[in-house]
Amino acid sequence: MFRKNVWPSIVSHLWHVFVFFVLLMIFLLLAFMFQDHPMFHPLPQSIFEQVNYTHLAINETLYPVESNILRLFPEIMQSILLRVDSDYVLETDPWITYKSDEHDTDWESWVDQDGLEAQDSQLRYACKYQPLPFPILHHVVSSAVGVENNGSAFDRLPAVDKPFLILPFISNTTLKSDDTICVRVVVSQPAPDPSNPFQYLYRPNDYQNSRLVSPWWDTMMVTMQHNQTNATTTLSMQPWSGHMVLRKDRMARLLGGQAPGWYKDMEETIAERDLIHVYEADAKLKDIGEYHIQGLLEYQAGKWNFELGPVNPYEPQLLPVYPLGAEDIRVVKPGTEEEENEKVKKEERSVEQAQKDILDAHLALPLCHRADNLGRWLPVPLGYNTTLLAGIDHHNKVWAPYNCRYRKLSYDQFNRCLARRYPNGVDLYGDSNTRRSLKAMLSHGKWCDTQPGALSPNHRILNLEGARSWKSAGDDGQRRSCYCEDYTEPSWNNEWLNPHIRLNDLFFENTREESKALGRNTEWDNRTVVLDKVRLRSYKWDGLTYLNNPGWDTAFVPLFGDPSIRPDIVVFSLGNWDAAFLTLADFNRDLTRLIELIRLAYQQVGHPKIIYRTPQYFCCRTDSSPRERRVSGGRIQSFDHLARTRFASELKAEIWDTLAMGEARTWDEKIESVECPSNHVPSDIVEQENQVLMNSLCNSF
Numbered sequence: 171m172f173r174k175n176v177w178p179s180i181v182s183h184l185w186h187v188f189v190f191f192v193l194l195m196i197f198l199l200l201a202f203m204f205q206d207h208p209m210f211h212p213l214p215q216s217i218f219e220q221v222n223y224t225h226l227a228i229n230e231t232l233y234p235v236e237s238n239i240l241r242l243f244p245e246i247m248q249s250i251l252l253r254v255d256s257d258y259v260l261e262t263d264p265w266i267t268y269k270s271d272e273h274d275t276d277w278e279s280w281v282d283q284d285g286l287e288a289q290d291s292q293l294r295y296a297c298k299y300q301p302l303p304f305p306i307l308h309h310v311v312s313s314a315v316g317v318e319n320n321g322s323a324f325d326r327l328p329a330v331d332k333p334f335l336i337l338p339f340i341s342n343t344t345l346k347s348d349d350t351i352c353v354r355v356v357v358s359q360p361a362p363d364p365s366n367p368f369q370y371l372y373r374p375n376d377y378q379n380s381r382l383v384s385p386w387w388d389t390m391m392v393t394m395q396h397n398q399t400n401a402t403t404t405l406s407m408q409p410w411s412g413h414m415v416l417r418k419d420r421m422a423r424l425l426g427g428q429a430p431g432w433y434k435d436m437e438e439t440i441a442e443r444d445l446i447h448v449y450e451a452d453a454k455l456k457d458i459g460e461y462h463i464q465g466l467l468e469y470q471a472g473k474w475n476f477e478l479g480p481v482n483p484y485e486p487q488l489l490p491v492y493p494l495g496a497e498d499i500r501v502v503k504p505g506t507e508e509e510e511n512e513k514v515k516k517e518e519r520s521v522e523q524a525q526k527d528i529l530d531a532h533l534a535l536p537l538c539h540r541a542d543n544l545g546r547w548l549p550v551p552l553g554y555n556t557t558l559l560a561g562i563d564h565h566n567k568v569w570a571p572y573n574c575r576y577r578k579l580s581y582d583q584f585n586r587c588l589a590r591r592y593p594n595g596v597d598l599y600g601d602s603n604t605r606r607s608l609k610a611m612l613s614h615g616k617w618c619d620t621q622p623g624a625l626s627p628n629h630r631i632l633n634l635e636g637a638r639s640w641k642s643a644g645d646d647g648q649r650r651s652c653y654c655e656d657y658t659e660p661s662w663n664n665e666w667l668n669p670h671i672r673l674n675d676l677f678f679e680n681t682r683e684e685s686k687a688l689g690r691n692t693e694w695d696n697r698t699v700v701l702d703k704v705r706l707r708s709y710k711w712d713g714l715t716y717l718n719n720p721g722w723d724t725a726f727v728p729l730f731g732d733p734s735i736r737p738d739i740v741v742f743s744l745g746n747w748d749a750a751f752l753t754l755a756d757f758n759r760d761l762t763r764l765i766e767l768i769r770l771a772y773q774q775v776g777h778p779k780i781i782y783r784t785p786q787y788f789c790c791r792t793d794s795s796p797r798e799r800r801v802s803g804g805r806i807q808s809f810d811h812l813a814r815t816r817f818a819s820e821l822k823a824e825i826w827d828t829l830a831m832g833e834a835r836t837w838d839e840k841i842e843s844v845e846c847p848s849n850h851v852p853s854d855i856v857e858q859e860n861q862v863l864m865n866s867l868c869n870s871f
């Protein structure tokens with residue numbers, strides 16, 4: 171009975187379902203066809219669009235390199251075809267005429283390509299719209315696929331037999347503020363180094379190599395310096411994405427596609443070491459004025475990676491810049507007429523005026539809410555009103571993000587903000603760099619607040635009152651503590667924060683007078699009145715290294731014993747010790763364990779803000795102190811990339827990016843660190859690092 175009645179109705183419903191399903195499929199198909207899929211827009215807009223290229227075969231016998239480019243990078247090859255005079259395209263061999271008469275070695279005729287036209291004129295020189303210049307692509311593909319041409323049309327292409335930096339425009343090109351430009355470094359095949367018997371030990375770490383991100387085989391420092399302010403941007407040069415195309419192609423062809431994974435990886439590493447490598451970065455020029463671009467090649471052939479072989483000296487090599495003369499760039503205000511720019515040029519703003527204008531513009535930006543904004547260090551002109559600045563360092567500079575600003579928060583204000591917004595306090599796991607941060611916080615900014623260069627000689631002071639009463643001992647030891655190493659600082663009272671023990675249980679707090687001075691109407695106040703006091707649990711570790719005794723993971727043991735107290739903020743500082751004393755693989759394994767422990771100890775009980783503090787920037791030297799830290803800029807970059815990626819993706823952590831602040835220093839400022847083997851920053855920069863964190867925690871939306 172039941173069955174009899176129900177089935178026909180289900181069947182009639184099935185019919186409806188079927189019609190609905192068919193309509194859905196049609197809809198999805200249409201949606202797929204009309205989405206912005208490259209398949210349906212194979213050629214960019216161009217006057218040559220009407221030319222039919224599909225018949226254009228490249229004679230593979232004569233030109234295997236170009237036929238491989240057409241196979242592997244069809245879009246780039248098409249954009250190159252667009253540059254060939256359409257009259258020749260129809261001839262049997264267009265290549266004979268292509269560029270062969272105007273070949274040049276200063277690369278002028280190979281840049282500023284207009285084949286792929288950007289909709290947005292500010293992106294005209296971005297990497298996306300400026301494919302790798304053809305001769306470079308030719309040499310890269312030739313070396314990667316292992317073929318050479320047999321015809322003569324390309325004999326006169328410029329060679330790629332030494333490393334160089336290449337810009338996408340010729341000299342005297344005027345750019346507009348906020349334009350994006352593609353900066354590329356081409357690293358030719360490394361010369362064998364018979365004096366180094368360990369040369370083949372070095373290679374990039376798997377974590378970055380498999381993702382094709384920096385640090386890869388070569389490390390370099392490419393900077394853009396603004397002439398009027400010396401503001402310096404160090405570009406994050408990343409391996410050209412085409413290397414992944416070439417890698418996949420080679421691996422797919424290995425043993426006719428039958429090779430096992432480990433064998434492919436090994437063969438690929440062997441092959442990639444000896445190829446031409448290309449790195450690129452899209453750089454945005456923000457401030458108007460003149461810029462100077464410079465590139466230093468630091469290490470080749472993986473020699474930055476001291477976990478695999480002996481430490482190699484830091485001997486950077488200055489890269490020639492092509493096209494000749496393009497390294498000096500002029501940036502003007504967008505929308506201004508040519509005459510007006512000429513007028514401005516003639517008047518030649520004074521350096522002070524230019525600096526003031528840039529700082530004024532910066533201070534008009536909204537407040538920052540993150541601790542990882544990219545920025546630059548701006549000089550503070552003489553007599554400038556410093557009320558709005560977050561701090562000034564001993565070079566008279568302030569850290570200035572491009573898109574927002576930091577303000578100066580007093581430590582009294584910070585403690586009020588903590589007590590209201592994060593009443594359950596702070597847990598912090600870190601090394602000597604966080605100790606220096608805490609010294610500034612606990613002393614309410616008194617610690618080393620006299621600029622380290624200008625200490626007044628004084629007799630030794632035994633500081634007995636609270637950390638706020640910190641006074642300089644005024645001698646050379648004190649100077650060193652403020653500038654560099656403060657482990658045994660004479661004027662620091664260990665009751666305030668003991669550097670010799672693992673766990674310090676302390677408070678961020680204001681005195682009654684300090685609270686009173688702040689009043690009850692700060693931006694963090696509400697009707698609830700509580701003391702300006704939160705707990706701070708500071709655990710000192712040497713990263714995740716074996717140097718921790720007891721092991722670093724014992725830091726979490728007390729938390730499992732007492733589930734009642736959970737902080738609102740947890741900060742983890744990593745990378746400085748790890749990059750010096752661990753392999754990346756061991757660090758990765760320990761990170762897995764750390765992340766697991768963080769989840770158990772903190773994320774199952776509450777929802778504290780998790781903050782990852784980056785390692786300090788390292789450059790321009792190797793460690794020759796008795797510690798023999800096996801650290802290099804590439805090693806720090808490699809460890810930071812791993813930890814940052816995992817903290818952000820697995821713990822939704824926020825990033826306290828002190829690395830970016832060091833990276834944006836000028837060369838002269840960077841090499842100041844050579845004097846400080848522990849790679850600590852001076853107290854005045856500690857202060858600005860703190861402001862970055864405090865602003866990100868306390869600024870309201």
Ligand SMILES: *[C@@H]1O[C@H](CO)[C@@H](O)[C@H](O)[C@H]1NC(C)=O
Binds near residue numbers: 222223224225
């Ligand atoms: C382009 O040329 C090829 C080969 O000659 C031909 O098969 C194709 O139909 C042509 N396409 C157009 C759009 O003319």
Ligand SMILES: *[C@@H]1O[C@H](CO)[C@@H](O)[C@H](O)[C@H]1NC(C)=O
Binds near residue numbers: 229
């Ligand atoms: C390629 O060039 C060779 C030598 O010039 C010639 O013999 C051959 O026919 C050409 N192949 C095609 C497909 O045009």
Ligand SMILES: *[C@@H]1O[C@H](CO)[C@@H](O)[C@H](O)[C@H]1NC(C)=O
Binds near residue numbers: 320
């Ligand atoms: C180049 O072509 C010539 C004939 O066209 C042939 O004899 C020679 O073997 C070829 N060389 C290579 C490397 O293919």
Ligand SMILES: *[C@@H]1O[C@H](CO)[C@@H](O)[C@H](O)[C@H]1NC(C)=O
Binds near residue numbers: 341342
């Ligand atoms: C760029 O300008 C300078 C000075 O005005 C001039 O000497 C030089 O020839 C120019 N270079 C190019 C490539 O136009």
Ligand SMILES: *[C@@H]1O[C@H](CO)[C@@H](O)[C@H](O)[C@H]1NC(C)=O
Binds near residue numbers: 460462499
């Ligand atoms: C900018 O400074 C560099 C040196 O740092 C100098 O070589 C270059 O000529 C300057 N450019 C301009 C346009 O003043």
Ligand SMILES: *[C@@H]1O[C@H](CO)[C@@H](O)[C@H](O)[C@H]1NC(C)=O
Binds near residue numbers: 398399
């Ligand atoms: C930029 O740095 C150079 C030396 O590196 C110095 O001579 C010059 O005064 C600095 N300019 C500014 C504006 O700070």
Ligand SMILES: *[C@@H]1O[C@H](CO)[C@@H](O)[C@H](O)[C@H]1NC(C)=O
Binds near residue numbers: 556
């Ligand atoms: C500096 O700026 C602050 C805030 O804009 C203002 O209150 C103060 O009066 C200024 N000081 C001077 C000396 O102009």
Ligand SMILES: *[C@@H]1O[C@H](CO)[C@@H](O)[C@H](O)[C@H]1NC(C)=O
Binds near residue numbers: 590591592593696698
């Ligand atoms: C005021 O802040 C405290 C501490 O953050 C919080 O517990 C309380 O709920 C807040 N009260 C109001 C009225 O927002």
